[in-house]
Amino acid sequence: MSLKLALVGLGVWGQNFVKTCEVNSEVELVAVATRTPIENNPSVDSCEFYTSWKKLLTEVQLDGILLTAPPAINAKVASHALSLGLPVFIEKPFALSAADAELIFQNFDSDKGILQVGYIDRHNSAWQGLKKNLSALGGIEKIDASFGGDGPIRKEISALWDWGSHPLALIIELLGKPDSISATRTLQEEAKHGMIENYDIELSYLEKTAYIKTGNGFKSKQRRVVVTGKAGELIYDDYMENKLVLKTAEGSREVSYKSELSPLANELQFFCDLILDSKKYDDDLKLGQLVTNALLDIENMIRK
Secondary structure (H helix, E strand, C coil): CCEEEEEECCCHHHHHHHHHHHCCCCEEEEEEECCCCCCCCHHHCCCEEECCHHHHHHHCCCCEEEECCCHHHHHHHHHHHHHCCCCEEEECCCCCCHHHHHHHHHHCCCCCCEEEEECHHHHCHHHHHHHHCHHHHCCEEEEEEEEEEECCCCCCCCHHHHHHHHHHHHHHHHHCCCCEEEEEEEEEEEECCEEEEEEEEEEEECCEEEEEEEECEEEEEEEEEEEEECCEEEEEECCCCCCEEEEECCEEEECCCCCCCCHHHHHHHHHHHHHHHCCCECHHHHHHHHHHHHHHHHHHHHHC
């Protein structure tokens, strides 16, 4: 039996989810809520279409919802779906304010709620391989991350929230809540559709530090994390052919890891498995709150 899912938001990333649902035998995409014109999109011809996400949630019987709408409505849609008892996948950023995060938290069923956040690198097989090989480092001493690109430039969300969510999620997943955060904006230029901005961020922990460079003013795309330990370095780089490398005093070698699906396919499959398992999943709720709080702290520092 296929899981009946609905999609809210049919922008670029929503269309990526449509394609990914098509090749997952456990998923039937039965409804879409969108304001995007749907002409010449045969992938969703069999779906029921709504311009109101609330009407969709009221009228369609579902096993879960995929939320890839504009970030400003994430909290409203997610909290309503959670209040109906639906498992929710919510694309990053998890929330844009403390109030939004609290709204989601208040509607999460503490006994059986399921909420997954789209920090996609966490479902990259190379990143999962990095976590499995951390013992080779003899303990983490430092992390350096670089996530950014030449764009995108969006009016509705800054580069800090768009790009910065990713490395913050990965670092907090490994090290937990930082003891302190410092940040500077290293580039700020006005563009036609928004701002071009780069940031340097430092997360301080007891006896270790994590450094992040992120933004939409990079010359090329970067999605790279270097975890340094006493015995060497593990390097995750999603844009390299060898996405996971271990460097030690003896030299460098590619680290093998199981990679059958794309990160997005892994992400969707993880959500399906959560639904089928029917047990509470709040790991991403907790991580999303920590990432949101870190982003708000950084934003406040930069504005001063």
